[in-house]
């Protein structure tokens with residue numbers, strides 16, 4: 365058959381835009397399809413990302429960043445603090461993004477490199493024909509079809525693209541963090557840090573976060589596992605806010621679901637690759653998915669170019685993409701899934717004990733791995749089963 | 756409106772979304788293994804034919820916007 369495009373990317377979040385940008389840069393004919401009428405809104409994100417993750421791929425622009433932070437503070441149920449500070453104070457390590465701006469900037473980059481971008485258009489069907497795919501799109505109520513060699517599913521937590529290709533991406537109810545977040549103004553916190561509250565007291569199966577977006581403005585949100593509580597995420601967050609920031613004003617409400625499944629067996633099928641949340645690439649411990657979406661998008665864009673060059677769109681060829689993400693962040697996903705399973709089972713007393721064991725000094729690196737390594741050293745018996753994964 | 760599930764048991768009711776509570780976040784879509792729901796911009800559409808009333812979406816919803824209402828047979 366004749367093709368309209370080399371690759372059609374579904375979803376213009378960070379993963380999709382990065383895949384489209386990379387594919388276009390490598391000379392492919394690319395269509396980037398977004399179902400919303402505005403890319404980037406509504407935001408479903410706390411907007412935290414490491415400086416490293418962005419700088420690896422972009423010249424970071426000031427307008428993307430709401431606030432830089434230099435560390436993180438974790439509060440256990442009894443109020444014990446663990447402080448993670450990288451290097452010297454003033455050495456910024458984390459960004460809190462303005463995703464409404466960031467997501468659009470990425471989509472614009474893809475367009476600038478030659479990708480065609482369409483919004484308010486939903487991908488509704490896919491079928492294979494000859495060696496390509498026919499993708500059904502609904503644009504402003506009108507249905508039409510495009511033919512492509514490849515499809516990249518970057519359609520986020522609600523992904524359908526994987527299912528079209530026979531990859532079962534349904535998230536089990538015990539593997540979805542149910543999240544709500546308020547953008548709050550007029551509250552008092554240390555704006556140099558991101559803040560995390562852990563334990564059943566605050567958030568069964570998840571945590572509460574506060575990410576500064578300015579001196580007195582912050583994303584205050586929560587994720588809970590529906591299997592760990594009968595109350596909704598919103599009820600838990602309202603309780604936290606009532607008890608801790610009653611003076612604040614809620615100026616924006618955001619909700620969302622984060623898949624914490626750990627790595628899926630494969631993110632490819634014939635003619636098809638999955639990227640970002642659609643591939644369940646969010647970190648099972650932190651819930652962070654921006655960095656992996658960008659990286660996965662980059663890998664998928666590259667492999668798309670190789671596949672087009674080779675004229676081979678088979679699952680077998682696309683396994684290169686699986687190899688790339690598995691060898692990169694796949695190991696972290698696996699490790700943090702094991703950790704998450706253990707974390708979910710810990711009661712508040714255990715968390716307090718763990719926190720106290722390392723609360724008397726500051727950790728000089730902001731990473732889950734470093735934190736767990738320290739915890740294992742101080743609590744070898746309690747955490748013996750994590751030893752082989754982390755040390 | 757009594758309906759039969761795949762396993763032969765009957766269901767009596769349907770999923771309704773309170774649009775005043777819904778924050779169109781798609782958490783409910785991710786957990787539906789029957790592909791019975793869809794998020795169209797700000798609107799969650801449930802296909803009553805496909806829905807088995809398994810209630811996974813009810814539990815996943817961070818805003819508690821989803822309910823099962825009984826339907827007279």
Ligand SMILES: Cc1cc2nc3c(=O)[nH]c(=O)nc-3n(C[C@H](O)[C@H](O)[C@H](O)COP(=O)(O)OP(=O)(O)OC[C@H]3O[C@@H](n4cnc5c(N)ncnc54)[C@H](O)[C@@H]3O)c2cc1C
Nearest residue numbers: 375377378379399410411412487520620640641652653654
């Ligand atoms: C409350 C909350 C807080 C979070 N906080 C953080 C954080 O602080 N840091 C972090 O790194 N991550 C965070 N995450 C996770 C992060 O938001 C995601 O991992 C990230 O957005 C994934 O990017 P993506 O490109 O894969 O998907 P998305 O950004 O979800 O983009 C998917 C896009 O696909 C579109 N789409 C879906 N279906 C179709 C279709 N059929 N046709 C066309 N378009 C379609 C959607 O409209 C959407 O725009 C958070 C998530 C939530 C819910």
Ligand code: SF4
Nearest residue numbers: 777778780781783816
């Ligand atoms: S999970 Fe709840 S808030 Fe989110 S889209 Fe579904 S009904 Fe709306």
Ligand code: SF4
Nearest residue numbers: 787806807809810812
């Ligand atoms: S009740 Fe179950 S089948 Fe019906 S829409 Fe919700 S998750 Fe899907």
